[in-house]
Amino acid sequence: MAENKPVAKDFRHIVRVADTDLDGSKPVYHALNKIKGVSFMFANAICTFSGIDRNKKAGTLNLDEVKKLTDIVKNPLKYGFPAWMLNRRKDYESGDDRHILSADLRWQVENDIKIMKKIRSYKGVRHMYGLPVRGQKTKNNFRKKKGKASLGVQRKKKGAPAAKPAAAKPAASKGKK
Secondary structure, three states, X not given: OXXXXXXXXXXXXXXXXXXXXXXXXXXXXXXXXXXXXXXXHHHHHHHHHHOOOOOOEHHHOOHHHHHHHHHHHHOHHHHOOOHHHOOEOOOOOOOOOEOOOHHHHHHHHHHHHHXXXXXXXXXXXXXXXXXXXXXXXXXXXXXXXXXXXXXXXXXXXXXXXXXXXXXXXXXXXXXXX
């Protein structure tokens, strides 16, 4: 039987960082992965740049640390993050390096796919037809049509054998002997 550990007064089970609820019982670097747009490496870098121990439970963070984490997640370039760590380098419209999160990230990806379809690039055409975009082979995988079950070989149903058609008369040979 598991022992119940006493919970500190200032422990919070849900911590709000960058408009996302994080589990307070997890270490900070694992909890930050819940934010869409924050990977394991980015979460580790956030902990390093903020000076917060990455193994510290997210529920034990004080308000100042939570504000600092939120600011770093939203503005990583301000804290000296390298540009290669950002998820939106050389933006299509503005040309600058940015890091986008959650709903903005989802919207931006959909917008990028629409642009690829509009200019009819190779990737855009593959998206239009529902085919794999990144060079995978299609003989064995990707055999599902949209909204239908997978395609493949279908067995004949067991049951009474089909009646054989009557034998047709052989065609008369024309001029061949």
